[in-house]
Amino acid sequence: MTKPASKNVIFLVIVAALGYFVDIYDLVLFSIVRVQSFKDIGITNPEDITANGEFVLNMQMGGLLLGGILWGVLGDKIGRVRVLFGSILLYSLANFANGMVADINTYAFIRLIAGIGLAGELGAGITLVSETMSKENRGYGTMIVAGVGLLGAVAANMVNEMFSWKTAFFVGGGMGLLLLALRVGTFESGMFKGIAGKKVARGDVRLLLFNGKRLYKYVCCILIGAPLWFVVGILVTQAMEFGSAKALNATSPLSAGKGIMFTYIGISIGDILAGLLAQVTRSRKLTMMVFLLLSLVSVTTYLRSYGLSPETFRWLCLFMGISVGYWATFVTIASEQFGTNIRATVTTTVPNFVRGALIPITFAFGAFRAHFGTITAAYLMMGILSVLSLFALSQLKETFGKDLDYMEGEELEIS
Numbered sequence: 001m002t003k004p005a006s007k008n009v010i011f012l013v014i015v016a017a018l019g020y021f022v023d024i025y026d027l028v029l030f031s032i033v034r035v036q037s038f039k040d041i042g043i044t045n046p047e048d049i050t051a052n053g054e055f056v057l058n059m060q061m062g063g064l065l066l067g068g069i070l071w072g073v074l075g076d077k078i079g080r081v082r083v084l085f086g087s088i089l090l091y092s093l094a095n096f097a098n099g100m101v102a103d104i105n106t107y108a109f110i111r112l113i114a115g116i117g118l119a120g121e122l123g124a125g126i127t128l129v130s131e132t133m134s135k136e137n138r139g140y141g142t143m144i145v146a147g148v149g150l151l152g153a154v155a156a157n158m159v160n161e162m163f164s165w166k167t168a169f170f171v172g173g174g175m176g177l178l179l180l181a182l183r184v185g186t187f188e189s190g191m192f193k194g195i196a197g198k199k200v201a202r203g204d205v206r207l208l209l210f211n212g213k214r215l216y217k218y219v220c221c222i223l224i225g226a227p228l229w230f231v232v233g234i235l236v237t238q239a240m241e242f243g244s245a246k247a248l249n250a251t252s253p254l255s256a257g258k259g260i261m262f263t264y265i266g267i268s269i270g271d272i273l274a275g276l277l278a279q280v281t282r283s284r285k286l287t288m289m290v291f292l293l294l295s296l297v298s299v300t301t302y303l304r305s306y307g308l309s310p311e312t313f314r315w316l317c318l319f320m321g322i323s324v325g326y327w328a329t330f331v332t333i334a335s336e337q338f339g340t341n342i343r344a345t346v347t348t349t350v351p352n353f354v355r356g357a358l359i360p361i362t363f364a365f366g367a368f369r370a371h372f373g374t375i376t377a378a379y380l381m382m383g384i385l386s387v388l389s390l391f392a393l394s395q396l397k398e399t400f401g402k403d404l405d406y407m408e409g410e411e412l413e414i415s
Contacts, residue, residue, distance in 0.1 A: 009132055013141050015182050016125035019084065020149025022179050023121040026091055026172045028153045028264065030060060030111060031237040032257040033165035040165070041102055050241060052104050054362055057233065059108040061356045063115020068352025071120030075344030076202040080124045083344070085180065087120025092176030099169035122331065123348025130335045131343070135401050139332060143275025146328030150271060153264030157257045202341045207409040214338070214408070216395070218346065221334040223392035224288060225354040227295055227385045228324040233358040234365055235302065235378060236263050236317055243313070247374040251309045262314045263321035270325010282400050284333050288393050291326040292386060298323040299382045303375050336399035339408035
């Protein structure tokens, strides 16, 4: 690689990492400001806070599902860079609007729009990095993107502690618009340019839905990441509920904001460790298995910590975060499983379907909780998700060092 090309790649990785930083900031901000923002708009009953919190979070996750499909298809049809511009602009404007909400329905609708915007950032960024860097070193690129990006959760909690929840949303919108200026210097993937003028199906979901082998592989890519969002979206976000007398009986109220901050610090550390382990072992599958098993240990430790203090809770969140710090590895595995003409579709939809899976996970957890109580329900959900993810991982092929310059779907005729 020539020196100018090397500088361009470094710039691309930095910009992708900063983009993911802003993405994560906005993604977790609602979980951090949930209680205080609800109280300010008139929702003060703890049960109402829980119910409405699940409603708003599900709307945000629903937006991620819709946006994942939209931006993924567009990423393969019109290019990865254009998707980055569109998604950033949408979630930045939604952030500004979120700082002015006064009722729960408006709150939920704007989180839906924000979710649609947020869905495009990670997939397009990881696709660009994966297609631009060498096959031996692209793991380092995606590791840096995730490691830096996940620290956006730390920034979200720090901003919330210094300012009001409304200002925290405004800051998120401002960072997004500043990021747009940086995006001007990014360049399109050479692999995408190579197929742009060819008569080949690009971003065509039929390539996934109407081919049994690809569909099965696609579903497996989604399932391997499911435990992560149960940890973040339920075990940590519902810190107030898990710390109650009916659950872990914490010595003092547990802060979801602090929990999320420490969890994401852990995820950032875990992503770096997972990336290095994958490079050393030359196996992403082995790395995923190690971290999935470690997550079972960390969650079990958390659910057995009766009478925990807020300080112990933060350390447990850090431990759980490290154990589920396989986000970059998981997304890279998905990106490497499919050809260039549907890679953005897969890489964008898979992580957002994992995030969106929090909707059925929340409903299932609620049903289990109604029958068995909070702690037993958490054990059941983590057990089910871990078994599914480990089985799905066993069905995927190792892709470390795989050449990504190929296409899928010669069976589709393009006029």
